[in-house]
Amino acid sequence: MRLGRFFFKIGAWWLLVAAAAHSVGHYLFYIDESRFTPERLDVARRMQELVADPVLDGSLWRMLQVFSLSFGLFLLFAGVSSLVLLRGKPSGALLQRMAHFNAIFWGGAFVLIFLIYPMIEPLIIAGVASILFGLARVSLSGRKVRGMPGGNADPGAEDDKSPVATEDLEDTEDLEDMDDISVEELLGEEAS
Numbered sequence: 001m002r003l004g005r006f007f008f009k010i011g012a013w014w015l016l017v018a019a020a021a022h023s024v025g026h027y028l029f030y031i032d033e034s035r036f037t038p039e040r041l042d043v044a045r046r047m048q049e050l051v052a053d054p055v056l057d058g059s060l061w062r063m064l065q066v067f068s069l070s071f072g073l074f075l076l077f078a079g080v081s082s083l084v085l086l087r088g089k090p091s092g093a094l095l096q097r098m099a100h101f102n103a104i105f106w107g108g109a110f111v112l113i114f115l116i117y118p119m120i121e122p123l124i125i126a127g128v129a130s131i132l133f134g135l136a137r138v139s140l141s142g143r144k145v146r147g148m149p150g151g152n153a154d155p156g157a158e159d160d161k162s163p164v165a166t167e168d169l170e171d172t173e174d175l176e177d178m179d180d181i182s183v184e185e186l187l188g189e190e191a192s
Contacts, residue, residue, distance in 0.1 A: 004140030008099055009086055011132035015079030018125045022072040025121070030065045075125070096140040102133035 028035060036044065047061035058066075085098060110126035113119070 004092075004095065004099065004136045004138075005086065007132055007136035007139055008082065008095060011099075011102065011129055011136060012079050012082035012086065014128055014132055015075050015082065015125075018129075019072050019075035019079060022068075022075060022121070022125075026065075026068045026072055030061075030068060071122075092140060096137060099133050099136035099140055103130055103137050106130035106133060 033041065033044070044061055047064070048059045050060040052058055052060040052063045082098070082102070085095075090098070106126045107130035110123060110130055113122045113126060
């Protein structure tokens with residue numbers, strides 16, 4: 001469980017570092033005109049003259065700035081929300097589902113970007129995030145729970161009167177959350 005939380009936390013921090021790096025790149029590429037070469041300044045001026053959205057009066061240059069800023073804010077949100085989730089000490093089942101979702105999301109983003117717009121920055125961000133959350137998912141799925149307070153983890157098994165076996169739990173704090181977890185959540189099934 002600790003290894004899974006570790007990979008999840010590293011994945012969240014990776015997204016925050018990517019957001020910070022993208023913000024610096026955004027500033028250097030779009031805002032700091034003192035770093036522009038004359039050719040680049042000419043291209044920027046021509047893009048400012050092209051109206052991409054006649055309704056909102058937005059130039060092509062402004063539209064690119066907004067999309068870049070939106071991408072940076074999305075990375076920031078994804079990293080912060082993952083850290084907030086971890087801070088709330090979620091159950092292993094919830095953390096496993098979130099790691100699974102993140103691994104699939106970032107893996108899908110990697111494939112889509114690779115096929116349509118193969119640029120190095122988003123490929124590295126999505127690829128590393130997918131790997132880290134995938135490692136978190138795999139690490140979290142190796143956790144075994146033999147029993148839980150009030151009965152056996154297997155709903156079809158006989159009622160076991162022996163004390164709860166906790167040697168396979170890596171975090172004793174998970175025992176406090178066990179009362180709030182249904183058997184379906186432990187087994188990864190949806191409650192009907």
